[in-house]
Amino acid sequence: MEQAWIPLMLSLKVAGWATALNIVFGVAAGFGLARWHSGARDLIDSLLTLPLVMPPTVLGYYLLVLLGRRGVFGAWLERFDIQLVFTWQGAVIASMVVAFPLVLKSARAAFESVDPQLERAARTLGISETAIFFRVTLPLASRGILAGALLAFARALGEFGATLMIAGNLPGRTQTLSVAVYAAVQAGDDSTANFLVLVTSVTCVVILVLAGRLVPQHSLMTSR
């Protein structure tokens, strides 16, 4: 039990943080891409979607180059005594980067599907642009964003390649469920592997069922 509980909690913590951060950045970037009419838009969209098609190990390598102790960004963080390699925070960043396009894509599509007429109506009613975003645009896009966030959470939960590259396989510290399964199989510990796989499968089913219930009924009705 113990050998599954710790990696499960760590996986949920890592995926939760990665998803929370992805919602903030993904919604901002998705909104920007939906509203910004420029030739560079498609290029930026493609660049931000790259993590979806690149092998996670390649992403992990890029992250090591950037965030490692001698990396461009890592050396700078070192000055504040912050280290990301071989930490669970590093795993969060790996999961975040891998799952980011899922939130971005669905957020952009959701924002583009909001009827601009409703924003115009809010304008004539005297509502400021910032308030329009929070009172009209975001609520109407929320269902699409939520769907993307759930996919991203599931993706982050199953993250393996990039996580292994940057956070390693430290039991109790950076060993997430998917990494723990790999480690158990490598060690020939079949019973642990079986148990971990079972826990992972059950967790995924529970998340899917919970997700179905979390989507509020009235937002299903009002989606256009």
Place this chain on the structure above:
Amino acid sequence: MPLTVDIRKTLRTAERQFTLDVSFTASAQRMVLFGPSGAGKSLTLQAIAGLLRPDEGQIVLHGDPLFDSTRGIDQKPQARRLAYLFQDYALFPHLNVRQNIGFGMHTGWLNPGRRFSHPQIDYWLDALDLKTVAGHHPAQLSGGQKQRVALARALVAQPRLLLLDEPFSALDHALRARMRQELSDLQTRLDIPMLLITHDPDDVAAFGDQVVQVYDGSVRENAPFAGYQRTVS
């Protein structure tokens, strides 16, 4: 209604170029901009509301310049205090009737609550016979109810001018006649100046104290309505 509009705007797409060149002064309380679809009526209405920025010209309401390109004035739509009734009503689908009507009265970054109450909202719910559907969402309303909610939402802030974009086109024939009468009575009661755009001669008959004809982006005449040639479609 001392509204003066004198604007020009050129819109370009890959396929075509459209030039809006509209100039008129409204003197009656009820005025109709009349013309076929695609003539630029909606663009004119949007320019008055501040939703479309003209290239040049001026829009003056009661001596207040809403837009003046020579003086660099371009009031935000939020500051113009005009009511705009959209063709498809543009009700907020995620909010109930009460929240829709109270939308503009509630400032801040959050929407009014489901039971948001204000004497003005209750007055309009009552006046437009919407009390029984106050908690409904727009998807649950009939066409006539949607229009009443849109009207209440537009009028609750006591605007200086009511702009209506093809207000009856989404309704069936019988309902159209009734809503026309309702709007007419309401306008008389409130004595609010209104500018309505339409391609329906019946609207002209009901509201056209003053009629301006728009054709292909430009105002053709500023004269009493002389007649309408029905086109066979």
